Amino acid sequence: MAELGxxxxxxxxxxxxxxxxxxxxxxFEKDEEMRVYGYLALFFTLWLGxxxxxxxxxxxxxxxxxxxTLGFLNPIPAFIITYLGVISGLSLGYILGRRLxxxxxxxxxxxxxxxTYLTKAQAMLxxxxxxxxxxxxxxxxxxxxxxxxxxxxxxxxxxxxVYSYTSGFLWTLLYFVVGRLFGxxxxxxxxxxxxxxxxxxxxxxxxxxxxxxxxxxxxxxSSI
Numbered sequence: 001m002a003e004l005g006x007x008x009x010x011x012x013x014x015x016x017x018x019x020x021x022x023x024x025x026x027x028f029e030k031d032e033e034m035r036v037y038g039y040l041a042l043f044f045t046l047w048l049g050x051x052x053x054x055x056x057x058x059x060x061x062x063x064x065x066x067x068x069t070l071g072f073l074n075p076i077p078a079f080i081i082t083y084l085g086v087i088s089g090l091s092l093g094y095i096l097g098r099r100l101x102x103x104x105x106x107x108x109x110x111x112x113x114x115x116t117y118l119t120k121a122q123a124m125l126x127x128x129x130x131x132x133x134x135x136x137x138x139x140x141x142x143x144x145x146x147x148x149x150x151x152x153x154x155x156x157x158x159x160x161x162v163y164s165y166t167s168g169f170l171w172t173l174l175y176f177v178v179g180r181l182f183g184x185x186x187x188x189x190x191x192x193x194x195x196x197x198x199x200x201x202x203x204x205x206x207x208x209x210x211x212x213x214x215x216x217x218x219x220x221x222s223s224i
Contacts, residue, residue, distance in 0.1 A: 039081050042073075045085070048089070062179030063179060083168065093144060093145075093151065094155075098151035121146050134163055
């Protein structure tokens with residue numbers, strides 16, 4: 001556990017260093033803890049995100065990509081472990097929701113003050129059904145709540161895995177590559193994702209309503 005704490009602390013320090021260009025190089029060059037414990041830190045910071053880790057998942061994944069360009073971690077193992085951290089953390093939410101029901105979700109929402117996000121997650125599920133799982137990946141906080149909700153709703157694990165794990169792979173790959181290419185702008189990118197992710201959802205909602213209306217109106221009316 002001491003090693004895990006050291007690794008997570010080192011990883012968090014690297015993330016904070018990204019906010020300060022003047023000290024960024026020094027922190028990354030001198031810190032050997034990332035080389036030793038970086039893989040564990042990547043996994044557990046993402047896995048613990050489901051229960052309230054304060055660092056956005058996008059920032060963690062992009063930082064994972066960045067440290068591979070600096071030679072601290074090997075890109076392929078780092079990506080695999082990052083992906084496993086993402087899907088295992090969200091799967092934990094699904095399992096807790098399925099096994100323990102609504103009380104565990106209520107406690108999480110109160111802890112993170114996420115009542116508004118819970119309402120949005122419920123609205124997504126009502127409108128998009130199973131497709132809310134892949135869509136929720138691109139919405140901070142909501143991505144953590146949807147697995148709880150589908151678990152509470154007793155979605156079969158096979159269905160959950162098909163939607164969540166496939167989308168999780170693409171989402172992780174996207175931000176990992178972005179971190180490798182644009183690592184110096186991680187926090188700005190995460191901010192844009194938070195702001196414009198909701199606009200994307202609103203656009204998808206409008207498109208969904210239009211498609212449903214067109215299909216509904218195209219059905220032949222039954223003769224009396």
